[in-house]
Amino acid sequence: xxxxxxxxxxxxxxxxxxxxxxxxxxxxxxxxxxxxxxxxxxxxxxxxxxxxxxxxxxxxxxxxxxxxxxxxxxxxxxxxxxxxxxxxxxxxxxxxxxxxxxxxxxxxxxxxxxxxxxxxxxxxxxxxxxxxxxxxxxxxxxxxxxxxxxxxxxxxxxxxxxxxxxxxxxxxxxxxxxxxxxxxxxxxxxxxxxxxxxxxxxxxxxxxxxxxxxxxxxxxxxxxxxxxxxxxxxxxxxxxxxxxxxxxxxxxxxxxxxxxxxxxxxxxxx
Numbered sequence: 001x002x003x004x005x006x007x008x009x010x011x012x013x014x015x016x017x018x019x020x021x022x023x024x025x026x027x028x029x030x031x032x033x034x035x036x037x038x039x040x041x042x043x044x045x046x047x048x049x050x051x052x053x054x055x056x057x058x059x060x061x062x063x064x065x066x067x068x069x070x071x072x073x074x075x076x077x078x079x080x081x082x083x084x085x086x087x088x089x090x091x092x093x094x095x096x097x098x099x100x101x102x103x104x105x106x107x108x109x110x111x112x113x114x115x116x117x118x119x120x121x122x123x124x125x126x127x128x129x130x131x132x133x134x135x136x137x138x139x140x141x142x143x144x145x146x147x148x149x150x151x152x153x154x155x156x157x158x159x160x161x162x163x164x165x166x167x168x169x170x171x172x173x174x175x176x177x178x179x180x181x182x183x184x185x186x187x188x189x190x191x192x193x194x195x196x197x198x199x200x201x202x203x204x205x206x207x208x209x210x211x212x213x214x215x216x217x218x219x220x221x222x223x224x225x226x227x228x229x230x231x232x233x234x235x236x237x238x239x240x241x242x243x244x245x246x247x248x249x250x251x252x253x254x255x256x257x258x259x260x261x262x263x264x265x266x267x268x269x270x
Contacts, residue, residue, distance in 0.1 A: 026083065032091040033112025035119035035241075041083035041095050044076045052112075052119045052241045055149050057173065059190075063125065064140040064199055069101060072203035074140055077104055101131045102227075118242035125235040129227040137233060139223045140207075142196050146216075147171050156187045156217040164219050175239035177221065184222040187213040195220050 026042040037058075038049035046062025064074040080097035086105065087094040094107040109122045129135040147154055147168035156166040162177035164185070186207035188195040195218050198205045207222045225233045 028088065028093050030091050030093055030108060030110040032110045033114060034116040035110060035112035037110050037121065039093065042078050044078065050241065053117045057145055057147050057149065057241055059144040059146045061143045063106065064142065066138040067101065068136055073201065074199040080104060102135060103128045103130060118240065120238065120240045122238050127227060127233040129229060129231055132229060134229065135227045137225055137227050139233065139235065140199060141221045142199065142218065143220065144190055144218045145173055147173065151190065151216045154217045155214045156212065156219050158185055158187065158211040166217060166219065173239060173241045175237060178236040178238060180223065180235065182221040183224040184209055186210055186220045188218050189213055190216040190218050194218060
């Protein structure tokens with residue numbers, strides 16, 4: 001496991017201040033400019049729909065974690081605790097999970113394209129160490145997109161260490177990590193013994209860094225960090241569904257897009 005100190009940016013402090021009376025909830029729908037995403041925060045389903053251009057392109061995207069106290073197998077983040085709703089608007093969702101060791105807050109901002117044939121989701125995950133010691137933490141994102149509503153005929157390629165693209169014909173999805181860099185990544189097939197099976201059934205499994213695959217594909221990222229006492233691991237990433245094929249974004253373009261989305265959210269939650 002890498003040993004790296006991660007400083008706390010505390011971007012979501014304004015959102016947390018709104019949660020004077022937390023509300024327990026599970027299922028949410030985000031909409032913007034004809035795009036819809038559905039998230040079940042309290043089950044392993046995670047985000048299970050993402051409609052763009054009147055077609056549902058997503059089977060499952062969810063987050064998993066592993067710590068020394070949680071055991072050798074990755075667990076879905078909804079195993080931490082029931083979700084607490086911090087903030088919700090038409091296109092924004094912020095929920096938190098917490099136990100005695102740490103809290104994990106995840107936020108989504110959905111932006112639909114004006115033409116109705118594209119959409120973007122900016123995600124932020126903040127893992128706050130509330131224990132009295134350094135917390136070794138592994139965070140996993142698993143993605144199973146069925147582009148154009150069909151599970152086969154896709155290809156997935158990691159364009160760089162922190163950027164991945166999946167295509168079916170002229171339709172594509174691309175995700176880029178803004179920060180921090182992933183420790184491992186993996187392209188795989190959606191079959192028994194695939195990525196998700198390995199995460200939850202193979203002790204101390206780490207993604208295998210396979211960079212491309214074709215068929216009924218999945219892909220995943222893994223972040224391994226030692227979080228200092230009172231500090232946080234903060235993951236910022238952005239994904240875009242669009243036709244035709246998505247060009248590879250530059251790091252600068254990703255940063256500009258993230259800054260714009262964060263500014264929109266700040267205006268929306270005041």
